[in-house]
Amino acid sequence: MSENSFANYFKNKMLPILSIVTLIFAVWYIFTVYLNSSIQIYAYERKKIDWEFSDLVRHTMSQKKPLLPAPHQIVSEMWKTIFMIKITSKKSLIYHSYITLSSTLLGFAIGTMLGIILAVSIVENKAMDASLMPWIIASQTIPILAIAPMIIIILNAFGLSGLLPKALISTYLSFFPIAVGMVKGLRSPELSYLDLMRTYNSSRLNIFWKLRLPSSVPYLFASMKVAIAISLVGAIVGELPTGAIAGLGARLLTGSYFGLTIQIWSALVMAAILASTLIFIINFISKKTLMRMGIQE
Amino acid sequence: MSNAMISAEKLNLVFETADDDVIALKDVSLDINKGEFVSFIGPSGCGKTTFLRAIASLEQPTSGNLMVNGMSPEEARKSRSYGYVFQAAGLYPWRNIYKNVSLPLEIMGYKKNEIPGIVEKVLKLVDLTGFEKKFPWQLSGGMQQRASIARALSFDADILLMDEPFGALDEIVRDHLNEQLLKLWKTTNKTICFVTHSIPEAVYLSTKIVVMSPRPGRIIDVIENTLPPNRPLEIRDSEEFISVSQRVREGLRSGHSYE
Numbered sequence: 001m002s003e004n005s006f007a008n009y010f011k012n013k014m015l016p017i018l019s020i021v022t023l024i025f026a027v028w029y030i031f032t033v034y035l036n037s038s039i040q041i042y043a044y045e046r047k048k049i050d051w052e053f054s055d056l057v058r059h060t061m062s063q064k065k066p067l068l069p070a071p072h073q074i075v076s077e078m079w080k081t082i083f084m085i086k087i088t089s090k091k092s093l094i095y096h097s098y099i100t101l102s103s104t105l106l107g108f109a110i111g112t113m114l115g116i117i118l119a120v121s122i123v124e125n126k127a128m129d130a131s132l133m134p135w136i137i138a139s140q141t142i143p144i145l146a147i148a149p150m151i152i153i154i155l156n157a158f159g160l161s162g163l164l165p166k167a168l169i170s171t172y173l174s175f176f177p178i179a180v181g182m183v184k185g186l187r188s189p190e191l192s193y194l195d196l197m198r199t200y201n202s203s204r205l206n207i208f209w210k211l212r213l214p215s216s217v218p219y220l221f222a223s224m225k226v227a228i229a230i231s232l233v234g235a236i237v238g239e240l241p242t243g244a245i246a247g248l249g250a251r252l253l254t255g256s257y258f259g260l261t262i263q264i265w266s267a268l269v270m271a272a273i274l275a276s277t278l279i280f281i282i283n284f285i286s287k288k289t290l291m292r293m294g295i296q297e
Numbered sequence: 298m299s300n301a302m303i304s305a306e307k308l309n310l311v312f313e314t315a316d317d318d319v320i321a322l323k324d325v326s327l328d329i330n331k332g333e334f335v336s337f338i339g340p341s342g343c344g345k346t347t348f349l350r351a352i353a354s355l356e357q358p359t360s361g362n363l364m365v366n367g368m369s370p371e372e373a374r375k376s377r378s379y380g381y382v383f384q385a386a387g388l389y390p391w392r393n394i395y396k397n398v399s400l401p402l403e404i405m406g407y408k409k410n411e412i413p414g415i416v417e418k419v420l421k422l423v424d425l426t427g428f429e430k431k432f433p434w435q436l437s438g439g440m441q442q443r444a445s446i447a448r449a450l451s452f453d454a455d456i457l458l459m460d461e462p463f464g465a466l467d468e469i470v471r472d473h474l475n476e477q478l479l480k481l482w483k484t485t486n487k488t489i490c491f492v493t494h495s496i497p498e499a500v501y502l503s504t505k506i507v508v509m510s511p512r513p514g515r516i517i518d519v520i521e522n523t524l525p526p527n528r529p530l531e532i533r534d535s536e537e538f539i540s541v542s543q544r545v546r547e548g549l550r551s552g553h554s555y556e
Contacts, residue, residue: 192387195355199381201374202404210400214391293391294432 028071035067036060069262077266090246097270099247100235103163104278107170108231112224114171115178119216122179123186124208140176144169144234149241166244170234174227178220185219186212218295221286228278236271248274301364302456302488303329303352308361310347310514320513321347322358327507327516331455334482334489336499337507338545339552344514345492345507349458352490353381366455377405379456380449384464386441388433388448394420395429398448405452419447422481439470443477450485457489464494475501476530483526496549497533500524500541508545510552518548 033056040060044051051059061070069077081093089095118136121128148169155165189211197207239249248267255264310322322344329335337345350356351363354370365373373379380401388397398416407415420426423443433441442462449457463471479502482489493499499506500522508518522541524532532538 190387192383192385193389196381196383196387197404198355199353199374199379200401200404201377206404210404211389214389217391294393294434295390 025071028068029061032066032068032070033057033060036063039063039067065259066261069265073262074265074269077262078269081266093251093266093270096246096248096251096267097274100232100239100249100271101274103166103238103247104170104228104231104235104274106163107167107234108174108228110167111171111174111227111231112178115175115223115227116182116220118175118179119182119186120208122183123212124204136176136179139172144173144237145240147172148234148237152238152241166235166238166247169238170231173234174231177223177226177230181219181223181226182216185216188219189215214293217293218286218290221282221289224282224286225279228282229275232271232275232278300331301328302331302333302366303327303490304362304364305348306362308348308351308363309359310344310351310356311359322351323513323515325361325514325516327519329488329490329505331488332486333505334491334503335505335507336491336493336503337509338493338496338499339509339517339549340494340511342511342514343509343552344511345509346460347514348509349460349490349492352456353379353458377452378454379458380452380454382442382446382449382457382459382462384461386433386438386445388441388444390433393430393432394425394436394444397433397444398451401448401452407452415451416447419450420444422450422484423447424477437470439466439474442466442474446478446481450481455488457487459489459491461492461494463498471495471498472530478502479528496542496545499545500538501528501530501533506541506545508548508552510549515552517552518544520544520548 037056037060040056040063041051060066061073063069066073078093081091085092087094118132122132123129151169151172152165155161155168193211193215194207197211202210235247236249236252239247240253244250244253248271251267252264255261255267305325305327308322308325309320312319312321325344325348337348339345347356351358352365352370354365354374363370366376366378368376368378388394389400392400395416398419399412402412402415416429417426420429423446425440425443425447428436428440428444433444436444446459446462449459463474466474475498482502491499491502503522506520506522507516508520509515510517520541524537524541
């Protein structure tokens with residue numbers, strides 16, 4: 001019975017994922033050889049070395065600064081920089097991830113608060129609805145790459161530096177989905193639920209606390225999943241214009257200065273792992289909370 | 298006249314829509330006395346729900362006079378004179394049954410130590426003792442509707458307004474709930490206004506049956522029910538029951554309600 005269920009689990013869940021992953025790796029390896037071969041062949045010709053195709057495959061996968069590193073090169077670089085180096089070292093990927101993570105989380109926390117406050121004022125106040133919403137939408141049409149350096153320079157002029165300016169770029173991105181999702185959530189109660197409150201002659205405050213706010217919780221969590229991912233993007237982007245020396249953004253920056261593509265790719269993979277872990281955690285909290293609230297999704 | 302709990306006089310209510318005005322109620326005049334059980338029956342669009350909502354001050358009449366418990370409907374709503382049971386149970390999904398029933402009490406500012414006793418009492422009235430901790434989705438449709446009745450009873454208003462509360466339930470559950478509702482009405486002595494699509498339900502429950510007709514929504518007939526107050530389910534096979542049902546059916550037919 002349990003063997004059977006494992007076989008089913010493998011067939012239904014693992015097999016599709018594994019086949020896609022295998023396919024991606026296969027394509028990746030093919031492109032590694034293809035993209036890196038011109039430089040490799042040029043090197044052979046310069047050194048006047050005779051080569052065969054098997055040499056080419058081997059060598060294109062072990063270049064120091066390849067156009068496209070092979071997956072195993074990235075894995076070994078990550079292994080080295082995560083497990084073989086002390087966490088406090090400036091070369092540790094954990095150290096850099098921590099720097100980026102802390103500004104992601106701070107920015108996300110401020111963004112969530114800001115988004116909720118904006119949503120509440122929009123839903124509860126008609127004037128706010130008319131005046132705020134266009135600005136909130138306009139704020140997201142400005143490319144973050146353009147506005148990030150401005151934010152950091154202006155905040156520096158006010159004597160703010162370090163974690164907060166970077167975090168505020170995450171906030172700038174993450175408050176938006178929270179505000180939009182929360183507005184929708186606070187307006188989600190059905191008419192009959194609101195009618196019921198009217199028959200009790202309920203105050204606005206009671207309608208808000210006992211009806212609108214609980215109704216909005218599933219929407220809030222859905223928005224938080226989007227917001228945490230773009231908070232991470234914001235934190236990385238925030239590290240780029242400052243010439244930061246620490247953080248995943250800094251790894252990308254120094255990697256691009258020196259053509260260290262393996263380092264760039266490691267930072268990218270690390271960012272992806274970080275993002276999916278954060279989303280996973282929010283998903284977990286969301287499921288637990290909604291279950292405790294008795295809401296069936 | 299003075300002991301009328303609800304009194305409507307030449308009540309008109311028009312919904313203005315983009316292409317046409319819909320006359321939901323036309324010249325509706327009716328007196329409902331204290332302690333009566335009045336059913337409103339008629340096809341969709343006859344204004345029975347609109348009339349109930351006007352009593353509850355959820356809709357505003359265009360003209361005419363409406364008094365509820367000696368006040369205007371809005372004053373009656375503000376003084377919490379009625380409990381309203383909607384067609385869908387409308388329990389809040391994030392509150393368990395206890396918390397759903399205590400919702401109006403919390404809003405109306407009942408003292409914290411009063412609430413548990415009241416909730417226990419009304420849950421017992423609808424036969425839901427022991428389900429306090431359950432969430433709405435864990436209950437059957439009939440039980441959910443009973444919980445919503447308990448919620449409407451909890452603050453002990455004099456009037457109970459019920460808008461097709463059993464419309465979505467199957468007949469077996471409906472019979473059972475009708476029997477319970479009748480018992481509940483006798484023990485609480487409330488004035489009940491009950492909207493329904495079903496002739497047997499209307500005849501079985503009511504002391505007075507109001508037959509309505511659509512386009513425009515109006516009252517066709519008001520039938521005083523001659524059945525004795527004690528009504529076992531079997532009474533529905535009696536000749537008297539059938540003759541009252543006949544009169545309701547005739548009323549519906551004369552209003553061209555079958556078209």
